[in-house]
Amino acid sequence: LSDEYLDAVQRFIERYSTEIGPYPYSIFSVVSSPIPTGFGMPTLTYLGEAVLHYPFIRDISLGHEVLHSWWGNGVRVDTSRGNWAEGLTTFMADYAYREDQGEQAAMRMRHGWLRDYAALAPGSERPLSAFHARHHTASAVIGYGKAAMMYYQLRSRLGKDAFMQGIRIFWAEHRGGTAGFDELRAAFEKAGRKDLTGFFEQWLDRTGAPELRIASARIPNAAGTELELELVQDARSNGAQPFSVSVPLRVRTGGSGLDVRIEMSALRKKATIATDARASSVQIDPAFEIWRKLLPGEMPPIFRDVIAAEVVEVVALEPKMQAGVAAFAKAFSEGKAVAVESGPEARALRPLIVAGSKSAIDRYLESLGRATRPEQIEKGSAEVWMAPDPGRQMVVIAIDPAVTNAEYLERLGRRLRHLGSYSWISITEQGTSRRGHWPTETPRVPITE
Ligand SMILES: [Zn+2]
Known part of the structure; x- marks a missing residue:
């Protein structure tokens, strides 16, 4: 060493x-x-x-x-x-x-x-x-x-x-x-x-950061070789004082894209961008290059969302997993864990940790109308992921019943507590892990003719 x-x-x-x-x-x-x-x-x-x-x-x-x-x-x-x-x-x-x-x-x-x-x-x-x-x-x-x-x-x-x-x-x-x-x-x-x-x-x-949006985007000429847009800084988040920023924009034109920068130092800024083909959409700072407020769609769920919650609810889909899931939650979460029955989501605002065999998890997610196991997760004997779809925040633990015991789940919880920036993790029988994030994409604003 x-x-x-x-x-x-x-x-x-x-x-x-x-x-x-x-x-x-x-x-x-x-x-x-x-x-x-x-x-x-x-x-x-x-x-x-x-x-x-x-x-x-x-x-x-x-x-x-x-x-x-x-x-x-x-x-x-x-x-x-x-x-x-x-x-x-x-x-x-x-x-x-x-x-x-x-x-x-x-x-x-x-x-x-x-x-x-x-x-x-x-x-x-x-x-x-x-x-x-x-x-x-x-x-x-x-x-x-x-x-x-x-x-x-x-x-x-x-x-x-x-x-x-x-x-x-x-x-x-x-x-x-x-x-x-x-x-x-x-x-x-x-x-x-x-x-x-x-x-x-x-x-x-200063504190605060610009919160940027596109107020309007249109193509002014019949040839479609220009894009006219208006950028706005939200006045609430900056105390009505504009930030001076060089805003990266990505303009989609047919198959390709065009990256430009707009210098902005007022609350509103109009700009005309020359394009080689008709523009179809525009994104603000798609590569996260300026200090700014993220929009909700730019923050796909990660484990830390639940780690930091004050109270989490815990559901074991198999009775013999109850102690294990409780141990997981205790090691994983900084807040309080409360065991609840599966079934209707009574206090649906609190984040949930749910554990079960892979088939039980599938049935459970389907019964809630939530997205089932995302394809992106690599196969493992234990797979843990943040529900990617909007709705209640949910940590899903799909686990091979053969490896399920309280000690294993507690270790898993402790390990994940340090991996808060990830959206999913998959653990093999040998104990190695693969992990990843749900894709993050800044909203594409479609362009009206
Ligand atoms: Zn240092």
């Missing part, structure tokens, strides 16, 4: 030295610690010994901690206007790892940030300038997710080369010292030759 870690540390140090500037220290140690946390300090990182064997710790968390040698330790953080280092480290380590994997993985991470933001309890949001360090989920959503998305948007705006040049300027000027968001902004302004005051003020000092 330690060889793998040494190799990985060396790769990270080489990567960041090339991207930013030479590694500021002569050694780096990884210390396994009984405390389950990653914690970066100059020249060493503590990683919980219980998690060291997970590949994502070596591939992602380790890179994050190594990068803190530059951001946070090499340049210390002046937090008077917020902590710039966590978001930048998340962007250049955790997110960069997904970008290396491909656009699908990168998009999923951006979508995850927006999804976490959408799940924030109303009133719990504070501006990024008030973020100092991670204390609770609400602060992490802003200090890591929103900040990382801010850097993503900044890079789109400046271009990759100017963005990376700004990073190197910032490092060269503040290495060994203390700096805040203002110094970081100045470095990007120098590299990008742009005034970024408004950009930083908007994302640092």
Whole structure:
């Protein structure tokens, strides 16, 4: 294990030295610690010994901690206007790892940030300038997710080369010292030759996010080579103050698509887009590239929806599964679990966990008029999924009766509690798992003639 870690540390140090500037220290140690946390300090990182064997710790968390040698330790953080280092480290380590994997993985991470933001309890949001360090989920959503998305948007705006040049300027000027968001902004302004005051003020000092929709979309000429549309920011979600955003749009024309950007800094914006063929539909930000409020259809069910519920109801379709499902619910859910009889859905608003053999599950879902087992799930001896269709939130556990005992189900519940961002999981007899998400698609607005 330690060889793998040494190799990985060396790769990270080489990567960041090339991207930013030479590694500021002569050694780096990884210390396994009984405390389950990653914690970066100059020249060493503590990683919980219980998690060291997970590949994502070596591939992602380790890179994050190594990068803190530059951001946070090499340049210390002046937090008077917020902590710039966590978001930048998340962007250049955790997110960069997904970008290396491909656009699908990168998009999923951006979508995850927006999804976490959408799940924030109303009133719990504070501006990024008030973020100092991670204390609770609400602060992490802003200090890591929103900040990382801010850097993503900044890079789109400046271009990759100017963005990376700004990073190197910032490092060269503040290495060994203390700096805040203002110094970081100045470095990007120098590299990008742009005034970024408004950009930083908007994302640092304000809460809220634009909620975008298309008020109208029509084709004005008979040739069908133009699309006229009006974009609107919902005034309720931004205190009637518009956000300045570069809104990506995907216009479908027959078989192909056209990606354009509309610069918007008012509550309403009209635009005319030239198309090579008649446009049939348009989507707002289909790849989740701006910090914004997601629409309901952009949040297909994931396990966390039920994990975080205050009360869940539990149904065992076979009497001998009762103890097992109760144990599952206790391990899986952060809230209270209440056993109920199957049958009519009395308190149908509460999320439900239902378990049974595969055939019993099929019959149960059919009796409710709900979608039956989605094809996408790979076959396993235990399959757990979030009901994909609208209606009551439901965790469905279809399990081979041969492997059903309370201990197995409790372990399954504990495992799934850490996989809250997924929509389904399938476990083989050997105990390995496959998991996935229901597809997320931004609504397509059809175009009237
Ligand atoms: Zn960190």
